[in-house]
Amino acid sequence: MRLLLIEDDAETAAFIDEALRGQAHELQLAVDGRDGLICAVGGGWEVIIVDRMLPALDGLSIVRTLRATGSQVPVLFLTTLDGIDDRVEGLNAGADDYLVKPFAMAELIARIAALGRRRERTSTVTHLRVADLEMDLLDRSVRRAAEPVMLQPREFRLLEHLMRHEGEVLTRTMLLERVWDFHFDPNTNIVESHVSRLRDKLGRHRPELIHTVRGSGYMLRAPDRV
């Protein structure tokens, strides 16, 4: 993926650069807000990662200006601002995701991947299939190897999310935000216990579909692709 990183902290930039190159991403760095905006408007990016507090021009202004030009490129805010209103402010400015520093690299990589593929997906899908697992979004039914699986509403949403992002890592925080709309860190392993239940219902004796990615999160993928 072609990525633009607008970040003034050299050490953080180097850390991200190194990690993302390892993921076969192509990364360009802008070290202040003005350069960042010029690069961003220049186009050709698949995801733009912006720090909020930047010299010359702040991150919010960059995103607002970018959106005013009609650009739809996915933007991720990577910021130290963790106030209760900061997140809303960032998303309202036109960003697609918001990640607070310090962050785990796995979290950033997972979010970039999710943002990069967001455009490829159509939301009009009515039927999802991964290996022998099928989900009908119209009558909200799930079948594994043609056998019906009974799910609670929240388990259905979790599975739907995993299936829609087949082959992608979804972190615990991403799932909490998207499935439960929890924007705080609960001290209880909500995601773990739901995934565990889901695995039970999908059949422990069958090949595993939901995989734990150590240190990152979960990924749903067909067993034969291992």
Place this chain on the structure above:
Amino acid sequence: MSDTTAEAVAGRGRARRLIGSSLFRLMLLYAGLFSLSVMVLFVVIGITTDGFMTRQIDATVANEVAEVRADAGGDDPVRLRDVVHGLVQTSPGFYYLLQDRTGHVLAGNMSAIHPTPGQRSLERSHRQYASARDAPLLGDGVILPDGSYLFVGSSAGARREMRLSLLRAFAWSLGIIVMLGLGGGLLMSMLVLRRIEAISRAIRTIMGGNLSQRIPVGGSDDEFDHLSDGLNRMLDRIETLVGSMRQISNDIAHDLRTPLTRLRQRLELAHRDATGALAEQLDAALTYLDGILATFTSLLRISQIEARIREEDFTDVALTPLVQTLIEAYGPTAEAQQQTLTADLRDDLMVRGDSHLLTQLLANLVENALRHTPVGSHVSIGGTRCTGGIVVTVADDGPGIPADQHDFVLGRFARLDASRSTPGSGLGLSLVKAVAGLHGASLELMDNQPGLLCQLLFRKP
């Protein structure tokens, strides 16, 4: 509701506020006291004037009696009869009576009366051609040596007229005073109320989140201006404090998070390349660092919530779906710990607030309950409407918290000795308290007999 009825209702509301205002009540009291003092004044004037006039009439008639006797040159009844006879024709202001010892009228323009000596007042008129509207007579009588009785009286009409006109003057004055008092009271209440309402309106806007708004100052340097000025200075101070609170949060965010970010990055890089025991150590270090960050984030968040007065982002939050999400989220955890988690609340409960913060508030209470109760415990979320607003409860049947510790556990980093072994920062309930405060809700811990009952009361706006 049509515009006119809305206006009428608004008008009635204004009138009710006006009449209900403390100032108007004060003015009423003042008008009442003033009327009372006017009444006292009139009574004193009345009694004094009345006494004076009575004394004057008494003196005049006593004098006339003496003159009659002097004119007659003694008490000879025949001479007296002639004198009285003559005086009846010539002195129209007086009433005369001369009667013999048997009560037979010898002369004068009155009918016979009981012969009582000295000054007397005759309520019933005894004059000739008397009419019912006549005033009483005031007079002086003497019993002559031969037993006959001489009486000279004067009409008390003047006195009665004076009494009447005093009464009329009093009635008019009282009427005018009451009218002026009420009118003046209304006018003053209206003027004062208008200024007080301007101040209240400004304060409401400020409490609504616009901290830069100030209370209008009239410029007349009166006590209202002094009040507004004082409030404005207090607001300046609050604005500065909130501003510096935000500034501090931002500074901490930037100056502390940046090095922490670098630290975490270095640890992560080292962890990636490490193996064996070192990897384990680094893994533990990362976990500790994330724990520190979580505590730091919670502290900052509590301060931010406490410093926040904005309500402009508030929306109407339906509690049922919010609680349903929590039940679904924590249900599996409860089940895994062999606990039960249920909800029982009316499905039309709405609270004005921030849904994310309210979710976190209830999540903290549920987590607390699940964490501090043993296997087999039951945790329930309840919600109902009461006269004061909406009550939301999270109750468990675990060991509970001793009543004398209820206030203590709401403080920051408060952990009871019994719970030191369980994970948690001790900030959960502080956050709950801060969020409740932001929503104007009160948080109370109670004994669930057995267990703990956390009750939130969202007061009616």
